[in-house]
Amino acid sequence: MKRLLGLPIALGAWLAARPVLASEGGSIKDPAEHWEHLWHEVLMDLYIFGGVFAVLAVYWILKYRASSEGQDGTAGTLDRAQTWGWALVPAFLFMADDFFLAAKGWTLWNIQRNVPENAMEVKVTGSMWTFSFEYENGVTSTFDVAEGKNAAGELGDGDGLVVPVGTPVVLRMTSTDVVHSFGLTEYRVKEDMMPGRITYLWFYPKEAKESYVTCVEYCGTNHSRMFAKVKALPQAEFDAWMAAKKKEQNQG
Numbered sequence: 391m392k393r394l395l396g397l398p399i400a401l402g403a404w405l406a407a408r409p410v411l412a413s414e415g416g417s418i419k420d421p422a423e424h425w426e427h428l429w430h431e432v433l434m435d436l437y438i439f440g441g442v443f444a445v446l447a448v449y450w451i452l453k454y455r456a457s458s459e460g461q462d463g464t465a466g467t468l469d470r471a472q473t474w475g476w477a478l479v480p481a482f483l484f485m486a487d488d489f490f491l492a493a494k495g496w497t498l499w500n501i502q503r504n505v506p507e508n509a510m511e512v513k514v515t516g517s518m519w520t521f522s523f524e525y526e527n528g529v530t531s532t533f534d535v536a537e538g539k540n541a542a543g544e545l546g547d548g549d550g551l552v553v554p555v556g557t558p559v560v561l562r563m564t565s566t567d568v569v570h571s572f573g574l575t576e577y578r579v580k581e582d583m584m585p586g587r588i589t590y591l592w593f594y595p596k597e598a599k600e601s602y603v604t605c606v607e608y609c610g611t612n613h614s615r616m617f618a619k620v621k622a623l624p625q626a627e628f629d630a631w632m633a634a635k636k637k638e639q640n641q642g
Contacts, residue, residue, distance in 0.1 A: 418558055420594040421502045425578040428494050435487060502579060505592045509558040512551065516563070516570040516583040519612040521603065523551050529635050533618030549635070550619030551603065553595050554628035560592040570616065573606035580606055595622035 454463060468476070513524040520534040533548040553559045563572055565583040573580035577593035605616035623631060 418506050418594055419501045420596065421498070422576075422578040422593070424498045424501055428491075428498055431494065432491065435491065439487075502591070505560045505590070506558045509560040509592055510553070511560050511562060512553075514551075514561045514563040514572065514583070515566060516572065516605070516616075517566040518568065518610060519616050521550070521572075521616075521618040525632070527632070527636065529632060529639060531635065548618070549631075550621060552621045552623060552628065552631055554625045555595050555598050555622050556625065558592055558594045560590060563589050563591070568609050569607070570605045570609050571607035573604050574601075574620065575604065575606075576601035576620070582607070598622055598624055598627075 456463070511526055515522045515524075520532055522530060522532045524530045531549045531552060533550040561572070561581075563581065563583045564587065565585050567585060569585075570583040571580055572583050572591065574591070574593055576599075577595075579591045579593055581589050581591040583589060599622055601620045601622075602617050603620050605613060609616055
């Protein structure tokens with residue numbers, strides 16, 4: 391009996407203990423892709439278990455409904471084998487399922503916290519109410535929503551975070567004042583930014599697109615304006631932007 395109950399725990403522990411790197415087997419494991427996969431598995435899990443219980447509930451309601459007014463039902467008697475079966479089989483199924491999903495979540499956590507070796511590093515500083523980004527060559531970029539609308543009529547001013555497509559990016563983050571939570575919702579990752587401490591996250595821009603980073607925890611009066619553009623550009627366009635930005639800063 392103890393061996394039977396220990397099987398789901400052992401299965402979950404074995405899955406969770408497997409070493410997982412962000413770039414295993416030469417290919418980069420994208421956290422966003424694995425988050426989507428795990429979420430679909432959770433939904434499928436809920437649909438299957440919910441569907442089974444819904445069908446059983448409807449079946450039992452119809453089968454054991456009262457056939458006349460004032461009729462009282464009586465519960466059947468279970469022998470010892472049936473009692474243990476009804477107790478252990480559902481417990482085993484639920485525990486195996488829970489430990490399996492927990493192990494998948496732990497695997498995803500390992501992927502999210504292990505940065506690929508070829509990742510481009512960007513230093514990020516949050517303050518009231520701006521994000522600033524510093525690249526490895528010293529180029530800096532900002533996005534200040536306190537500036538109102540820019541010349542194009544868009545809210546905020548600055549380039550924001552600009553990254554090349556096809557290169558993993560690791561962000562080393564801190565804050566100058568209050569706690570912010572750097573949320574790359576398009577890439578399914580977020581991490582707190584705290585004064586006096588450096589935190590990090592990484593993401594993998596696989597296609598050219600423009601999205602936003604938002605502060606996803608309340609940080610003060612302008613919390614709703616605490617966001618910045620995130621531009622993923624093809625390598626050639628990124629190199630051109632970087633060269634222009636560096637020339638602009640050298641001239642300034």
